[in-house]
Amino acid sequence: MVSLVQPQPIIYVLEPFGGSARLHNPMLPHVFHDDAAVTRGDGVFEAILLLGGEPTNLDRHAARFASSAARLGLPAPYLGQWREVTAAAAQAWHAQHGEKHPAARCTWTYTRGRESTGVPSAWVTVGAEPREHARARAEGARALTGPRGYQVDTGDKAAPWLTTGAKTLNYAANMAALRHAKQNGFDDVIFVDTETGRVLEATTSTVIVVKKGRRLRTPRPGQDILSGTSQQALFEYAGQRGYKCKVKDLYVDDLLSAESVWLVSSVRRGVRVTAVNEVELPAPKNAAEIAALIDAALAD
Ligand code: PLP
Numbered sequence: 001m002v003s004l005v006q007p008q009p010i011i012y013v014l015e016p017f018g019g020s021a022r023l024h025n026p027m028l029p030h031v032f033h034d035d036a037a038v039t040r041g042d043g044v045f046e047a048i049l050l051l052g053g054e055p056t057n058l059d060r061h062a063a064r065f066a067s068s069a070a071r072l073g074l075p076a077p078y079l080g081q082w083r084e085v086t087a088a089a090a091q092a093w094h095a096q097h098g099e100k101h102p103a104a105r106c107t108w109t110y111t112r113g114r115e116s117t118g119v120p121s122a123w124v125t126v127g128a129e130p131r132e133h134a135r136a137r138a139e140g141a142r143a144l145t146g147p148r149g150y151q152v153d154t155g156d157k158a159a160p161w162l163t164t165g166a167k168t169l170n171y172a173a174n175m176a177a178l179r180h181a182k183q184n185g186f187d188d189v190i191f192v193d194t195e196t197g198r199v200l201e202a203t204t205s206t207v208i209v210v211k212k213g214r215r216l217r218t219p220r221p222g223q224d225i226l227s228g229t230s231q232q233a234l235f236e237y238a239g240q241r242g243y244k245c246k247v248k249d250l251y252v253d254d255l256l257s258a259e260s261v262w263l264v265s266s267v268r269r270g271v272r273v274t275a276v277n278e279v280e281l282p283a284p285k286n287a288a289e290i291a292a293l294i295d296a297a298l299a300d
Helices: 036-040 058-071 079-097 132-139 172-183 229-239 252-257 287-299
Strands: 010-014 021-024 043-051 103-111 121-128 141-146 188-192 199-202 206-211 215-218 244-247 260-265 269-276
Touching: 010 079, 021 079, 036 103, 043 058, 043 079, 058 079, 058 103, 058 229, 079 103, 079 121, 132 269, 141 172, 141 260, 172 188, 199 206, 199 252, 206 229, 206 252, 215 229, 229 244, 229 260, 229 287, 252 269, 260 287, 269 287
Parallel strands: 141 188, 141 269, 215 244
Antiparallel strands: 010 021, 010 121, 043 103, 103 121, 188 199, 206 215, 206 260, 260 269
16 A cells, blocks of 8 residues: 655754754754744755755755855855765665655755844755655646736846845745645746746746757846756756757747746756646647656756
8 A cells, every 4th residue: 555644854953053963853843933934934945856865966056055045144054064964864865765755855944043042043854755746747737927926126226135036935925826826727827027028937946948949948047036956957968968058038928839838946857837827738749858858957
């Protein structure tokens, strides 16, 4: 019989200034009532795919983690410590659950810490990949397009304190968009800039458009679009294999006229968009090839 119970995650709590890490019992809480993660959503994170007990795309995750922390004015994380703890947690996971769960999710969380101490909080978890990911990869995602709900000024009026290019813990609005999509018979929302009609990103993934002639396109990451580690890995890998990869402004019409449209992110990997609003996007002949390309790029 298939067990529906997911195994307990492995959790390490890190001393944030490069010191020790301790294994934490996942049945017990470890975040204080006055932690900025809880009270303000003030912190950064990374979600990293583990395959066969090894982290993937780690250099890009580490670089973005450091840049997210810098954008929020958090002390620079000791990346060597995060990497060491990740290796230990990944190997422990693999030894215990590798056979049933060769793909797992590792999360790095780094918060501004307790109001009462001002010391950042830091922890690493490794747990099973959410079940719905495999279904999404197999069945694809029906996407609504819509405004993000706020406009990020990327021009010379840009607010210097904005954290939109950082991977912050503040995902409540994205989760609300996702719930809205589900309540309306869709699986995700692709955000579109209301002023220009530019495609931005989905709630938890980067948009990739595949055009005829082995051409891959993605909107320019930057202040209003999170720079995706999966997209970067895909473009590097595909570029070395004869695909022409470009960062370019995209509009909803580009989604509709594409050979295929994909949402890519580290742990869920590649999910083909099967509908945009009411328009069905039938699978192209090379759908399996593109899915395999994304998988291979992320496992590289
Ligand atoms: N954009 C958003 C808003 C995301 O939340 C994510 C991933 O969580 C991505 C893009 C894709 O990033 P990555 O490929 O590094 O997982």
